[in-house]
């Protein structure tokens with residue numbers, strides 16, 4: 001199996017945690033969306049929405065994290081055996097999937113940095129459109145979706161609705177953890193693989209005091225999840241500020257140089 005992912009991508013984390021928990025063999029390929037590598041024609045041809053993660057297994061290509069999670073769980077024995085409630089697993093993975101982490105994350109990124117990357121990405125899409133006429137319609141749709149995200153980030157109502165959805169998700173998790181040890185029962189399942197990256201994103205943005213601390217069961221669960229080798233391997237090793245900088249600074253330099261020389 002081949003996994004196209006990025007260490008800062010929440011949706012990539014979900015499927016990588018599931019792969020690690022299931023101890024499946026896979027080859028990770030890093031695709032850096034900050035450098036607009038997700039818009040390279042080879043990658044874009046297999047996933048015209050240009051998003052991560054993408055899982056390839058032989059001729060099978062799956063481009064959305066939810067069906068990827070479900071596919072991973074269908075290989076050999078599903079995670080959690082008979083210690084979990086399968087319907088609840090599906091409810092949870094669906095619920096987590098319905099919350100879009102992108103506007104939440106981007107609304108906490110400094111505006112100048114956001115503008116720097118979006119301007120570059122827009123230019124890359126336009127250049128790629130001209131160079132790859134067979135993909136022009138797909139690049140055009142990508143441009144539209146980037147524009148829609150920029151509009152969403154300008155709308156106080158849209159951001160408030162996105163945050164409310166996250167608060168509801170956390171409240172529902174707090175209730176759930178009052179009766180079960182994990183999100184869908186008494187063992188780790190793909191529902192936990194989906195939930196961990198949400199909590200990691202909150203912590204990365206330093207919003208844990210506000211969003212995790214007031215929910216004691218979520219807090220205890222989060223501390224427990226961070227002990228798992230899958231978390232440490234997939235997210236923990238990038239969670240310090242220094243490691244984060246090591247991922248972001250080279251991308252800023254690369255984008256700065258390519259913008260200067262108009263190398264899109």
Ligand SMILES: N[C@@H](CCC(=O)N[C@@H](CS)C(=O)NCC(=O)O)C(=O)O
Pocket residue numbers: 008009010011012033038050051052053063064065066102
């Ligand atoms: N619904 C998609 C969303 C994927 C998504 O938005 N991925 C982000 C990273 S977490 C991405 O690829 N962003 C780059 C872009 O949209 O250009 C999924 O669940 O896989």
